[in-house]
Amino acid sequence: MKRRLSDIIKELRLTGHATISDLAIRLEVSEETIRRDLKLLSKEGLIEKHHGSATLRNYSSEPEFHHRIEENREIKIQVAKLAASSISDGDVVFLDIGTTTAFVAEALKNHKDLTIVTNSVVIANTIFAERGFKTYLTGGEIRSHDGGMFGPEAYDAIKRYCINKAILSTAGIHHAYGFLTHHLCEAELYSEVAKMAEVTIICADSEKYNRRAPIKLLDFEDVDILYSDHMPAKALRKELEKYNVAMRLLDGMAKNDVIENTAAD
Structure with a gap:
């Protein structure tokens, strides 16, 4: 679970935004699993949930070196x-x-x-x-x-x-x-x-x-x-x-x- 949450954050760092379907394909899990993970990340204040997608909070195009x-x-x-x-x-x-x-x-x-x-x-x-x-x-x-x-x-x-x-x-x-x-x-x-x-x-x-x-x-x-x-x-x-x-x-x-x-x- 912890590894998958980290992988979702890494995916969102690329463009700041991703759909649930895209995340499910990239991480090879179900869309329902992604929805549950996004709910946890949202509660931690790391992302913003939208209908069918998510956005990384405080997004920058590339993390610091x-x-x-x-x-x-x-x-x-x-x-x-x-x-x-x-x-x-x-x-x-x-x-x-x-x-x-x-x-x-x-x-x-x-x-x-x-x-x-x-x-x-x-x-x-x-x-x-x-x-x-x-x-x-x-x-x-x-x-x-x-x-x-x-x-x-x-x-x-x-x-x-x-x-x-x-x-x-x-x-x-x-x-x-x-x-x-x-x-x-x-x-x-x-x-x-x-x-x-x-x-x-x-x-x-x-x-x-x-x-x-x-x-x-x-x-x-x-x-x-x-x-x-x-x-x-x-x-x-x-x-x-x-x-x-x-x-x-x-x-x-x-x-x-x-x-x-x-x-x-």
Whole structure:
């Protein structure tokens, strides 16, 4: 019960509002179960109930970084380690502002001779003192809720680097829309990063599967490898395979080995 209530809150954080039928489908329970759960959450003052739907109180489009980094923390750490294992010594690596990406930065500390390019103050602070590493911040306006740097300065700066591997995060991966985000500035910057990188990698725990966010970050065809913990359901898996997105998963299952091996050469 407690886990399901937490899952409902996570779903409502994406857009602030959801119908009972949508929540029932996403959480794979009955609509009557969702109604009972919403009644409990309403009594706790966390949501507002409406006819056939619910709204998150004090909704913000994205939780603060320090809250997000604690969600599914252990899974994110393991996914990050798996992604870090694909980085070769001497690579030029772009790291975005995501929480899983922050764990990738930690996992890269055993590497040598890396050049790290990032628009994250958090990641730069994590890795700048590593011996043998070169770390570059893009510049731009710093967002207060996550330490991300955006704007014309960041966009112009990224064009100066020859990026071997770009490691990006996403707010959701939906079979009909691709990789999604809450912020237009992220889509603008990271679509340019994906164009420039030899290999574009997405790191995301499986709770991002079939979640929606208002803005398209990247199309499936823009991504080379997805690192996650479990295989997605049929509809999403079909789209990933259609566009040759290699899947590297903690549960030991993998698809499209040739794609990753080719990209890494």
